[in-house]
Amino acid sequence: MTQWAKGNLGRAAESILNTPNAHVGIVTGFYIKHATPPSPETDGLGGMAHLAAGLSSAGVAVTVITDAPCAKAVWAVVDALPAPVNLEVVSTAESSVRRLRRFLEEGDRPLTHLIAIERVSPASDGKPHREHGWDMSRETAPLHLLFEDPTWKPRWLTIGIGDGGNEIGMGSLPKDIVEREIPNGSVIAATTPADYLIVAGVSNWGGYGLLATMACMSPKLRPDLLRHFNRVMDHRFLSAAVETGQAVDDSRVDSPGRPQMSVDRIPWDQHASLLEEMADVVASRVKDEAGA
Template structure:
């Protein structure tokens, strides 16, 4: 039987696999963060986990959030809620329909908060999160864009996303905030919330257009993955390794059928899009980061097998 550390390291290696870009410098730097993030949540009594997701693609047909991020949110939300840890999913108006559709597909209800695209709307939500009955203790961003060096959020080729993006990064790093939660960021491209933790030379040289798009929002634990969703798969599995008493509850819905259900809800009800390229718009389809659903399901099962072998 593996030690917890060995199992989590194996999971970290699986989710950090190269897809198209070489992200090895980033994953190398981030090694150990998956374990730290899992421990941070599992060791906190009365945790309440916020999950921020939704990456809006203006140049898709129709304009819509991309599929990546939504499935990761769903697995984390389903597992945590089933383990008795309350979850609040957070997004903005442009992504709200798709995120709601996926939340609707969850096996148990979780909270949903939707802000408009204004700063005041985000700051009002933050105040609520700080002062509600059960304040947020951990805040996770999955595939959520962060401002770059010019203070504006950008797509990977440089498009300014300000109009269609709420400044939800202010929940993670606003200097004026009395931030009261542990922050976790998951990304695969370099422009997502959390990537601001990377040393400047790695992030700017490691990604195309890095000088413009590289994220400036740091987090306490950065999880770099080949596909952002995989970071969420990995965190769920790492938590299950870290806390055996919650393992079965956390992983009850971590299977291919549920993954298919979540992606179907995102695509069919939410019109979530994928495979957006400069020369051809993204469209609603059963893929994530241009990888067909089946391959994500296989990776999910590979991660699941690591937890199972750890448990034996």
């Protein structure tokens, strides 16, 4: 999957940077009904937080979007951001999503880009599925209609960030790739495409990578984009998700997930170390530019 999507990370970053008066929407929240308590998973929330913090610090308008089942955890992370951003919450009804879509198109500052990070897409049966095939349609708003709808053409560029084959954006891949490389791929494979698909080992990492790539491309905006891109803020975001929002991890068929400081079963400090490595790569580029 990563080979097929190669180059999209840079193109997505360039698109945002080259858009005057950009307004970026970020859709996130992957609800786990079979968890203790039922709550969204931790993945996606940290990537959303770093993108929102970096973009807003650089003067880019940001609107975070989720649905009612995920609202508590997403709000907790948005509330932990260093500066306020807009938050829109829809019910699980299709009519609620369509109302939001009209608002985002017709508001004072319409969206220019829409990012989905770890947000489930419908499969070929029209229903969203968890990785082992469970139907999520009752507890999931059809926010994919902000990305694709047969009766409507998006007025914004779309970016999908995912790791499991069932997320918004993964519909850009040939279905046989997901079926071949992902367990239960024939059942869960996403059908919702994006203009730019970013595939990562963990969806949060794709969010980190997009922000770091923008910083590499724009020396002018680099200090603001990475102002909060550090271990301390990452811990703050995940703590808010887990302690206030009750976001969960490690939810399996035979073992309900629970609130804990990990993402995709990887302890927090390993994620923080990767974030620091990305920051170091950007810093090395700065040194190379200064010596050129």
